[in-house]
Amino acid sequence: MSVLPVSFYTRKDVTQIARQLLGKKLVTNLAGKRSGGIIVETEAYSFRERGCHAFGNKMTNRNKTMFETGGVGYVYLCYGIHQMFNVVTNKQGAADAVLVRALEPVEGEVWMLTRMKTTSMKRITSGPGKLTKALGIDRTFDGKYLSSAQLWIEEGVKVVKNQIIACARIGIDYAGDDARLPWRFSIQDNPWLSK
DNA sequence: TAGAGGATTGAT
């Protein structure tokens, strides 16, 4: 298995990257506890549309990581409870990112169960807040390279084009017309998708 | 410096 090169992330078309991340494998290795899963659902965000934290190139203390060169993680707290994991894309100063919304567990399931305090694998990573908890990702990973020793993305399984579904993103009604952009991508009929 | 609200989730 090979880790994705930085050149994968620094391309301009964030929606293309969001599509191509489907089937890739997100892995963490924390204190020797290695766990990971195949990415089955993503959402693209760009500074050019209202759904994005960095809309209009507005940089704040929270979203400054999005302005980094592609290939680092952007992790933030939502609703005071959930950590959200994003992949920063595009070149430095162009704040695009891809939110990872769901994984299919393929490695270290026992660590995920421990972190989730459950004994059932059912829907254990089917949502952006849950997959970060299952993999042990928190805000200390904000700004970290996706080829570091604790967190990386590598080649996974091949996903053919007609397996990919594109539809509107979730939970951003405030974004007006931009909320209807078909920038949410998922693998058709995968049992691990978020609801 | 106070107040409002959020790229969610799980229980009711």
Add this chain to the structure above:
DNA sequence: TCAATCCTCTAC
């Protein structure tokens, strides 16, 4: 349908 929960941003 609603509460949990706390950081971030905006307005004063």
